[in-house]
Amino acid sequence: MKTLDLSYVSDNWSDIVHRAWQHAVLAGLPLLIGLAIALPLGWWARRSTRLRPFLIGGAGLLYTIPSLALLIVMPVILGTKILSPWNVIVAMTLYTLALLVRTVADGLSAVPGDVEQAATAMGYTPVKRFFGVDLPLAIPVIAGGLRVAAVSNVSIVSVASLLGVSQLGYYITNGYQRSYSIEVWVGIIGCLVLALLFDLIIQLVSRALTPWLRVRGAS
Amino acid sequence: MILTDTWKWLVDGANWSGTDGILHRLEQHVIYTLITLAISCLIALPLGSWIAHTGHGRWLVSLANAVRAVPSLGLLCILGIWASSHISGDLALTGPSIAVLVVLALPPLLAGAYAGVTEVDPAARDAAKGMGMTGAQVFAKVELPNSLPLVFSGLRSASLQVIATATIAAFLGIGGLGRFLLDGQASGEYQVMIGGSVLVAVLALLVDLLFALAQRYLVSPGLTGRRVRRHTAGTGTGNLDPATNLDGEKATA
Amino acid sequence: MRLLRRQTAVLVATAFAIPTLAACGLSGDALQSGGGGGSCSSDQPKAGTVSIGSANFPESQLLADIYSSALKSAGVKTTTTDPIGAREAYLKALDDGSIQLVPEYTGSLLTYLNPKATEKAPEEVYAALITTIPCSQLALNPSQAQDSNAMVVTKATADKWNLKTVSDLAKHAGDVTIAAPPEFRSRDQGLVGLKSTYNFTPKNFLPLSATPAIVSALKNNQAQAANIFSTDPSIKQNNFVILRDDKQLFGSDQVVPLISRSAATPKVQVALNKISAKLTTDNLGEMVKQVVIDKKDPQAVADAFVKQQGLG
Numbered sequence: 001m002k003t004l005d006l007s008y009v010s011d012n013w014s015d016i017v018h019r020a021w022q023h024a025v026l027a028g029l030p031l032l033i034g035l036a037i038a039l040p041l042g043w044w045a046r047r048s049t050r051l052r053p054f055l056i057g058g059a060g061l062l063y064t065i066p067s068l069a070l071l072i073v074m075p076v077i078l079g080t081k082i083l084s085p086w087n088v089i090v091a092m093t094l095y096t097l098a099l100l101v102r103t104v105a106d107g108l109s110a111v112p113g114d115v116e117q118a119a120t121a122m123g124y125t126p127v128k129r130f131f132g133v134d135l136p137l138a139i140p141v142i143a144g145g146l147r148v149a150a151v152s153n154v155s156i157v158s159v160a161s162l163l164g165v166s167q168l169g170y171y172i173t174n175g176y177q178r179s180y181s182i183e184v185w186v187g188i189i190g191c192l193v194l195a196l197l198f199d200l201i202i203q204l205v206s207r208a209l210t211p212w213l214r215v216r217g218a219s
Numbered sequence: 220m221i222l223t224d225t226w227k228w229l230v231d232g233a234n235w236s237g238t239d240g241i242l243h244r245l246e247q248h249v250i251y252t253l254i255t256l257a258i259s260c261l262i263a264l265p266l267g268s269w270i271a272h273t274g275h276g277r278w279l280v281s282l283a284n285a286v287r288a289v290p291s292l293g294l295l296c297i298l299g300i301w302a303s304s305h306i307s308g309d310l311a312l313t314g315p316s317i318a319v320l321v322v323l324a325l326p327p328l329l330a331g332a333y334a335g336v337t338e339v340d341p342a343a344r345d346a347a348k349g350m351g352m353t354g355a356q357v358f359a360k361v362e363l364p365n366s367l368p369l370v371f372s373g374l375r376s377a378s379l380q381v382i383a384t385a386t387i388a389a390f391l392g393i394g395g396l397g398r399f400l401l402d403g404q405a406s407g408e409y410q411v412m413i414g415g416s417v418l419v420a421v422l423a424l425l426v427d428l429l430f431a432l433a434q435r436y437l438v439s440p441g442l443t444g445r446r447v448r449r450h451t452a453g454t455g456t457g458n459l460d461p462a463t464n465l466d467g468e469k470a471t472a
Numbered sequence: 473m474r475l476l477r478r479q480t481a482v483l484v485a486t487a488f489a490i491p492t493l494a495a496c497g498l499s500g501d502a503l504q505s506g507g508g509g510g511s512c513s514s515d516q517p518k519a520g521t522v523s524i525g526s527a528n529f530p531e532s533q534l535l536a537d538i539y540s541s542a543l544k545s546a547g548v549k550t551t552t553t554d555p556i557g558a559r560e561a562y563l564k565a566l567d568d569g570s571i572q573l574v575p576e577y578t579g580s581l582l583t584y585l586n587p588k589a590t591e592k593a594p595e596e597v598y599a600a601l602i603t604t605i606p607c608s609q610l611a612l613n614p615s616q617a618q619d620s621n622a623m624v625v626t627k628a629t630a631d632k633w634n635l636k637t638v639s640d641l642a643k644h645a646g647d648v649t650i651a652a653p654p655e656f657r658s659r660d661q662g663l664v665g666l667k668s669t670y671n672f673t674p675k676n677f678l679p680l681s682a683t684p685a686i687v688s689a690l691k692n693n694q695a696q697a698a699n700i701f702s703t704d705p706s707i708k709q710n711n712f713v714i715l716r717d718d719k720q721l722f723g724s725d726q727v728v729p730l731i732s733r734s735a736a737t738p739k740v741q742v743a744l745n746k747i748s749a750k751l752t753t754d755n756l757g758e759m760v761k762q763v764v765i766d767k768k769d770p771q772a773v774a775d776a777f778v779k780q781q782g783l784g
Contacts, residue, residue, distance in 0.1 A: 011769060064379065064423040066386040069400050069416035076221060076409060082561065083525075083553060083570035151288045158290040159387060162404075164525070164556030164565070169292060174555065176296035177530055179684045180767050184300065188293035195288035238676060239657075303688035311692055312685070392680040392689065398654075402679055405654035407560030 008182050016171075020190050023167035026088045026160065027153040028198065031146060033089075034096025041097070042104025043130065055101055062098040067156045070094070071163055088160045088167075095156060096149045103145025107138030136210065143206035150198035154191050168194070224410035229417065239398065241418065248385055248395035248422065255317055255381050256374070259324035264370065267332025268362070280333050283326040291384050294319045299391045316388035323384055324377035331373020335366025364439055371434040375427055382423045386415075396422070517737045521549040525562050525571035528555040529683060530770070531619065531703060531760045535575035537774035538747060538759075539729060545784050546743035558655045559584055566609065572735035573744075578614050579723035580621065580661055581605070581730065587660040594724040601728075610736050612744050614726035615751035621661050621722040622702040623715045629696055630713040637718040641697055642672035651686045651695035654679035661722055662699070669721045703753065705761040727751055743783075750781040 009016065045055040074080065074087035111134050119133040158169030168190040175183030207214065228234055235241045270276050298315035306314055339362050347361045389397030399415025402408075522543060526536035533555050540550040553571055556562040559580070565571045582589045582601045591600040598614050605611055623638050635641055641648065656662035657677055666672040678695050680686045687706045689695045700707060702714060717723075729744045759777060762768045778784040 008767075011772075061420070061424075064383065064420040066383050066397070066400060066416050066419050068386055068397075068404075069412055069419075072400070072404050072412055073409065073416075081568045081570045082564050083556065155288065155290040158292050161292075161554060162390070162401075162528075162557065163561070164554050166554045169290065170554045172290065172293045172296050173528070173682075174530075174533075176299060176684065177528070177555075177682050178764050178767060179300050179303070181297060181300050182767075184293060184297045188290060188297065191290045191293065192288055199288075299685065303684060307692045309692075309694060311688055312694070390681050392678065392685045398679065401681060402654040402657065405558045405560060405679075405681075406658040407558075407564070408658070 009186060012186075016168075016186060016190065019166060019168050019170060020194060022085075023154070023157055023169075023190070023194055024197075026085060026165070026167055027092060027150070027157045027194070029089055030092035030096045030153060031150055031198075033093045034100055034149065035142075035146065037093070038097055038100035038104050039135070041101045043108060043134075045101060045105040046108045052105065056105060059098045059101040062094050065094075067091070067095070067159050068162065071160055083164055085165060087163075088157060088165050092153050092157060096153060099149040099152070100142070100145050104138070104142055107141030107145070108134055110141055111137045139206055139210050140213065143202055147199050147202050150202060151195045154195040154198065158187065158191055221409055221413065225413045225417070228410040228414045234414075241399075244394060244396050244398055245418065245422070247393075248382070248397075248419075251313075251317065251320065251385050251388075251393070251395055252378060252381050252426070255320040255324055255385075256378060258317070259321050259328050259377060260374070262321075263325050263328035263373075264332045267329045268336045268358070268366070270329075271333045271336035272358070272362075277333075280329055283329045286322060287326055289322075291319055291323060292387055292390070294322060295388060295391055312392045316385070316391050316393045319388065320381050320385060323380050327373040327376035327380065328370075329373075331369045331371075331376075332366065335369035335373075336362050338369065339365040367438045368434070371430060371438065375430045375434075378426050378430065379423050382419060382426060386419055517734055517740075519548075519737050519739070520735070521551060522573055522735050522740060523571045524550055524552045525565050525574045526553070526555050527559065527562055527574075528557050528681075529701070530763050531701065531756070532575050534759055534763055534770045534774060535727060535756075536573075537771045538751075538777060539573060539575065539744060541771070541774045541778040542743050542747035542783055543740060545778060546739060548737075548740055548743065558653065560655060566730065566732060567606070569732070572732040574730050576611070576728050576730040577619060577725040578611070578728050579725040581611075581728075583660045583665075583723070587664070592720045592723045594726055597724045598726070598728070605730070608733050610731050610733055610741075612729045612731060612736075612741055613748050614728040615748035616753065617703075617727040617751040617756040618725060618753045619701050619703040619727060619756065620717070620725040621699055622707075623717070624690065624698050624700045624707060624712045625696065625715060626690060626693075627711045627713055630715075635713070635715060637716040638666075638670055638672070638721070639718050641715055642666075642670045644696075645672050646675055648674045648697050649676035649678055649695045650674045650697050650699065651678040651680050651689040652699035653681060653686075656699050665721045669719045703757045703760050705757070705765050709765065727756065746783055747778065747781070750777075750783070 041055055041059075045052045070091045071087060074091050075082045075084065078087065078090060080086050115133065115137065116129070119129045124132060157167055158172055160167060161169030161173045168187050171183050171187030171190065175181065175185075175187065229241075237243065266279070270279060295315060298318055302311045302315045343361055343365065344357060347357045352360065385393075385395050386397030386400050389395060389401045396415050396419050399411050399418070403410075403412030403415060524536045524540050526532040533552075536552050540552050543550045553565075556565050556571075562571070562574055563584075566574055578594070578597045578601050579592075582591065582597055582604060585604045586600075589597075589600055589604070591597045594614070598611070602611050623641065625635055625641065629635065633640065633644055650656075650663075652662065657679060658664065660668075663674075663677060666674075674697070678689055680689060683700065683704060683706065686695075686698050686700060687710065690698045690712065691710060697715075698712075700712070706712070707714065727748070729748065731740070731744070755777070759773050762773050763770050775784065
């Protein structure tokens with residue numbers, strides 16, 4: 001059995017790498033797009049107490065839509081072809097938003113009031129203060145949300161194999177069709193490795209962007 | 220056009236009755252959810268508070284969190300293959316599905332119970348001891364009530380997760396609202412699929428609302444800060460988001 | 473909408489059938505292929521990469537790999553997609569241009585496109601099919617390989633109720649749960665047809681998305697009858713009994729390449745017709761067994777077949 005495992009993996013290695021790359025794009029690109037949209041929305045939600053429940057509640061509502069349905073309906077909503085990867089990317093961006101809008105708002109709220117006042121007193125304009133003070137200080141919290149979204153995205157993307165969009169989930173459904181556990185494991189472990197990599201990258205980037213935390217930790 | 224078709228499907232009484240009608244599917248979905256939550260609570264709540272209490276086995280909490288990265292579809296399929304040659308009868312289909320749902324429900328519940336008990340104010344615990352309470356009394360009268368907000372938060376996350384993922388379990392052949400999604404896709408009937416998703420979303424919201432109400436009545440007002448700290452965000456009021464509310468970051472923030 | 477399009481297609485096709493075929497001006501092989509109506513004859517097929525789709529079961533994926541291998545050998549660039557889903561889904565992909573070629577089954581496709589079709593004999597089914605499919609598509613030459621939808625029971629059930637035919641099974645309708653893919657519910661070659669042709673309404677319907685689940689439901693007696701493809705190796709493996717389709721609901725299902733007119737260059741048509749000529753029920757069944765039971769790589773099995781037939 002052991003040799004069989006390795007032979008399936010080695011025989012299909014280039015396909016596995018290719019599908020892993022497709023999986024990474026389908027799960028990763030939405031993280032970037034989602035973050036880019038969640039930043040202004042989260043900032044808005046934090047500033048406007050009246051809008052906050054709508055923005056955060058609305059984002060949370062997105063999460064109650066079953067992934068399978070959202071993925072299938074996308075071509076109808078977007079007018080895209082049914083095998084277009086954009087169906088998956090847009091759907092995953094919505095899920096990313098559902099998680100991140102709240103996190104960004106929470107992260108910004110966690111910036112101490114005296115820091116904000118000090119920045120304003122030093123002559124920071126609101127925009128400059130957001131990028132120069134609030135956002136950097138909120139990075140650890142946002143990165144935490146991003147890590148959750150990354151893991152969740154990697155898992156949900158595999159569902160797209162029920163609709164013919166190529167990624168690691170193929171090994172899961174195809175292996176099931178053939179009652180071939182080894183193939184299913186390739187899909188599962190592939191997803192795990194990918195999730196781990198995403199997690200690692202987000203942590204590294206977050207640490208690189210917040211050098212002051214390390215200094216404090218070292219002293 | 221698709222939306223009017225969906226509406227027509229939803230309000231057509233004929234679609235509500237019978238073994239593959241909405242009512243029956245809804246009932247199945249609720250039953251799967253309840254069974255899953257009951258099993259998960261029985262495992263996670265004692266285990267979580269035991270870990271918090273003794274400090275042993277903290278790795279279990281991290282392990283449960285790491286399990287979130289396992290694709291649910293993969294877990295379903297691998298268990299499905301295993302079950303088809305090891306289990307017979309109806310359990311061959313429902314067994315793996317419930318098992319996967321339990322695996323999904325465990326991390327938030329375990330984290331909730333663990334964090335809930337860990338975060339109990341040491342002063343409250345000391346005061347209870349000072350008043351002469353035994354270990355069991357401290358647990359029942361102080362730690363348990365104090366941990367309820369986070370436990371509820373975990374329960375709400377878990378139930379949302381389970382209700383949403385039970386739809387994918389339809390791939391293995393169990394009933395529930397997921398059937399409308401898969402069967403709708405297979406037969407190209409978008410109105411069935413969208414109608415099914417609407418039902419899932421409504422069910423998720425209703426269950427969350429129910430838990431929110433239960434939380435309101437069960438959790439001591441002194442803890443939720445409904446009267447005391449009105450302006451700060453209480454733990455999980457209207458929290459729809461299945462993962463963020465319980466992770467370490469949030470607990471320390 | 474679909475109905476309207478279908479009817480116009482049929483009308484146009486019957487009116488212009490001969491001129492259309494003549495206008496194609498292809499080699500003798502390709503001349504027998506057909507589909508659609510005259511309004512499409514202006515579409516000039518373009519040489520380019522052919523994207524081949526497949527349905528969500530192993531045989532379809534294997535056939536897609538065989539087509540791919542045969543086309544590559546003929547010097548045509550191809551890509552294969554991951555399995556797309558049921559006919560309802562992959563025909564949409566063919567319509568919207570996501571794919572240009574997909575393995576099909578003559579009878580199933582015909583009754584899908586026209587639930588009222590009554591043709592049962594292989595030649596009649598094919599003749600009806602080429603006038604029924606949308607004008608943007610072509611059904612090339614059918615192969616001899618047959619893979620019908622079959623009603624299957626366990627040996628024990630067959631013995632207990634003394635079952636030989638679907639009609640025999642219909643007598644026990646009140647005790648029968650049928651396991652089948654979800655699309656079986658709404659298809660004519662499914663519950664709809666069972667009711668109209670056999671007056672057979674089972675006690676229950678158990679929709680299952682994958683063959684292994686259907687097989688295990690049958691073995692576990694969660695279902696007493698199942699819809700499985702006749703080529704499926706699980707039938708032999710488990711000693712299941714195929715009930716004779718005595719009222720010919722499921723008809724003749726020959727494997728046939730369904731291709732977008734825009735991709736059907738003479739070179740592509742000739743290559744596909746050549747490979748279809750080599751496919752038989754037996755060699756297809758054997759290949760499916762290699763993929764499903766022996767867990768061989770479908771692409772490798774396909775390549776070996778094409779080579780072995782002297783086409784590689």
